Amino acid sequence: AQRVTQPEKLLSVFKGAPVELKCNYSYSGSPELFWYVQYSRQRLQLLLRHISRESIKGFTADLNKGETSFHLKKPFAQEEDSAMYYCALSAGKSGGYQKVTFGTGTKLQVIP
Amino acid sequence: DAGVTQSPTHLIKTRGQQVTLRCSPKSGHDTVSWYQQALGQGPQFIFQYYEEEERQRGNFPDRFSGHQFPNYSSELNVNALLLGDSALYLCASSLLGSPLHFGNGTRLTVT
Numbered sequence: 473a474q475r476v477t478q479p480e481k482l483l484s485v486f487k488g489a490p491v492e493l494k495c496n497y498s499y500s501g502s503p504e505l506f507w508y509v510q511y512s513r514q515r516l517q518l519l520l521r522h523i524s525r526e527s528i529k530g531f532t533a534d535l536n537k538g539e540t541s542f543h544l545k546k547p548f549a550q551e552e553d554s555a556m557y558y559c560a561l562s563a564g565k566s567g568g569y570q571k572v573t574f575g576t577g578t579k580l581q582v583i584p
Numbered sequence: 585d586a587g588v589t590q591s592p593t594h595l596i597k598t599r600g601q602q603v604t605l606r607c608s609p610k611s612g613h614d615t616v617s618w619y620q621q622a623l624g625q626g627p628q629f630i631f632q633y634y635e636e637e638e639r640q641r642g643n644f645p646d647r648f649s650g651h652q653f654p655n656y657s658s659e660l661n662v663n664a665l666l667l668g669d670s671a672l673y674l675c676a677s678s679l680l681g682s683p684l685h686f687g688n689g690t691r692l693t694v695t
Contacts (some may be wrong), residue, residue, distance in 0.1 A: 476626075506683060515587075516627070516674065516686040558626050569639040572617070572684060574626035 474499040474563050478575035482498070485549050486583045492528075493544040493578050495533075495559030505542040506564040511555045519557070529553070529557055549582045556580075588677050588687035596693045599666050605660040605690045608676030616658040617684060618650060621675040627674055633658055634680055663690075670694045 485491055488557040497503060507519040520528045522535040522542060533544045542559060559575040589608045597603050609616055615634045619627035629642035633652035647663045656677075662669055670693050676684035 479628075508684075515688050518683045518685075521683060569632060569634065570615075570617070570678075570681065571629055571632070571640045571642065573629060574619075576624070576626045 474561055474571070474573045476559050476561050476573050476575035478557075478559055478578050480574070482579045482581065483496075484583060485580045488548050489553055491544075491546040491549045491553065491580065491582075492511065493557050493559075493580065495499070495542045495575060497542065497561050499540075499561060499563055501563060505533070506560040506562065506572075507533055507542075507544050508558045508560055509555050509567050510558070516558070536556045549580075551582050551584055552560070554580055554582045587687055588675055588685050590632075590673075590675050590687035590690050592690060593688070594691045594693075596695060598663055598695055601665050601694075602661065602663045603665060603668060605662075605673050605676030605692070607658045607660070607677075607687060609656050609658070610673075610685045613677035613679055613685065615655055615680050616656065617676045617678070618658070618660045619676065620644075621672040621674055621689070623671075630660070642660060665694045667694050669681045 477496045505522040509519040510516045531546045556577050556579050558577045562570045562572045587610050591606045614663045617632040618630040621627045630644050632640040636652045649661045652658045672689040675687045678684050
């Protein structure tokens with residue numbers, strides 16, 4: 473069975489401070505990991521995926537298979553980063569069929 | 585491009601009734617997945633449709649069923665509604681194997 477754990481329901485940081493949103497996963501195979509974000513009154517949208525190894529809006533996330541973690545980081549928080557963040561794991565069958573499992577989400581609040 | 589569209593936006597039903605929710609995928613996408621999001625929780629995977637067939641299913645009872653049409657649009661049907669089925673139902677479309685694009689959801693309230 474696959475599971476995604478986000479231990480913090482709420483994370484409050486001051487503007488300019490570093491941000492780290494924690495995500496741990498449980499899966500016996502080779503998963504694909506994602507971060508999705510939901511800004512106020514907007515739909516859930518992809519922020520980044522581990523296979524892209526890119527930085528989006530200053531955020532990065534590194535897959536650590538030894539610690540089964542995929543923490544989201546940003547060196548300097550901005551007010552516009554305030555949103556709900558979901559870590560997600562995709563475990564597919566052959567043929568590309570996906571079962572994507574989401575964590576419970578962490579609300580990031582950036583204090584001006 | 586309107587992206588993923590869902591209808592209706594809100595729905596109120598009574599216990600025991602049946603409901604149908606609809607989803608039009610983003611242009612060019614061929615795969616539709618449905619999720620249930622209870623208050624304060626992350627989205628929970630219900631099932632995924634590709635080429636008009638259910639390809640993957642989460643831990644939901646048979647009361648939850650779906651359909652995908654030749655134009656890739658999809659319906660989610662829930663029979664014998666329970667109070668616990670009250671939630672936001674999200675549709676997500678994608679190309680097979682690519683990241684999900686979500687709609688705004690349908691808020692279902694069962695009384």
